[in-house]
Amino acid sequence: MLTEAQFALIARQAKRRVGLALKPDRLAVVDARLAPLARREGCACAGELVQATQERSDDLLWDAIVDALVDPSTHFFRDRAAWRALAERAIPDILRGRAPNARLRIWSAGCATGQEPFSLAILMDELREEGQGATTEIVATDVSARLLDKATAGIFSQFEVQRGLSVRRMIARFERIGEMWRVMDRVRAAVRFEAHNLMSEPAAMGPFDLILCRNVLCGMDDEDRKATLERLAGALAEDGMLMLGAGEHAVDVTDAFSRTGEDGLFLRNAYWRRAA
Numbered sequence: 001m002l003t004e005a006q007f008a009l010i011a012r013q014a015k016r017r018v019g020l021a022l023k024p025d026r027l028a029v030v031d032a033r034l035a036p037l038a039r040r041e042g043c044a045c046a047g048e049l050v051q052a053t054q055e056r057s058d059d060l061l062w063d064a065i066v067d068a069l070v071d072p073s074t075h076f077f078r079d080r081a082a083w084r085a086l087a088e089r090a091i092p093d094i095l096r097g098r099a100p101n102a103r104l105r106i107w108s109a110g111c112a113t114g115q116e117p118f119s120l121a122i123l124m125d126e127l128r129e130e131g132q133g134a135t136t137e138i139v140a141t142d143v144s145a146r147l148l149d150k151a152t153a154g155i156f157s158q159f160e161v162q163r164g165l166s167v168r169r170m171i172a173r174f175e176r177i178g179e180m181w182r183v184m185d186r187v188r189a190a191v192r193f194e195a196h197n198l199m200s201e202p203a204a205m206g207p208f209d210l211i212l213c214r215n216v217l218c219g220m221d222d223e224d225r226k227a228t229l230e231r232l233a234g235a236l237a238e239d240g241m242l243m244l245g246a247g248e249h250a251v252d253v254t255d256a257f258s259r260t261g262e263d264g265l266f267l268r269n270a271y272w273r274r275a276a
């Protein structure tokens with residue numbers, strides 16, 4: 001089992017590298033999460049793995065340790081009601097201020113294995129088919145190269161596609177390859193995956209009309225959540241919107257955003273005022 005001092009060292013690295021806040025009561029969880037990596041590195045346990053970092057001259061082992069600790073959980077159209085609100089409320093609201101042929105730029109920040117940006121690509125495709133959508137460019141980023149590799153492949157197991165996708169959507173936008181399902185080329189081509197750490201400035205990638213940063217900020221302490229939200233505000237178009245995860249909040253830590261509805265799911269830049 002990790003010692004408290006080793007756990008404290010891991011917690012410092014996790015906060016500094018990706019803004020992951022690890023409370024002391026997570027010691028046993030962290031110990032268990034690091035066991036597979038420890039085995040791969042030829043160490044008997046997580047404690048030995050931490051010791052091994054002191055013998056390395058590069059940072060690669062710390063990268064791998066922190067990568068093993070990020071929460072990769074995701075699924076297609078996660079939080080159904082939120083996606084309905086996105087389709088029925090937020091996207092029409094953004095498009096209302098745009099020219100009919102406008103191109104929307106969307107950022108899925110913290111996209112894990114790709115289910116979120118592919119859900120976006122499917123939704124935008126469906127809206128376009130109904131004559132409501134716009135041409136869309138989706139940029140999907142994550143700090144984990146391991147998760148991005150899977151996302152870029154666009155290949156999912158039966159279990160993964162069943163989590164959140166209706167049979168209609170599965171058949172319309174995926175093709176079966178053996179036991180797996182591959183996102184159709186048209187949907188895949190709509191998404192560009194890139195490595196990006198939300199602890200650094202995203203300004204060069206922006207501005208975006210819509211940013212999804214869902215179930216990422218909840219892993220951060222207030223200090224990193226505030227700083228990250230303020231960086232996101234800087235990458236948002238003046239009349240753009242930020243979509244958080246269900247139950248996540250922003251206005252409690254920063255005044256960079258204002259809520260657009262009771263649920264606090266969609267946020268505008270605080271200084272944005274719709275032209276009368």
Ligand SMILES: C[S@@+](CC[C@H](N)C(=O)[O-])C[C@H]1O[C@@H](n2cnc3c(N)ncnc32)[C@H](O)[C@@H]1O
Nearest residue numbers: 018070073074110112142143197198214215216
């Ligand atoms: C719980 S998943 C959420 C995935 C997706 N947004 C969703 O809601 O289903 C959190 C993701 O955020 C990523 N993440 C955590 N800290 C990050 C950081 N500092 N920069 C970029 N991505 C980060 C993790 O690697 C992980 O893939």
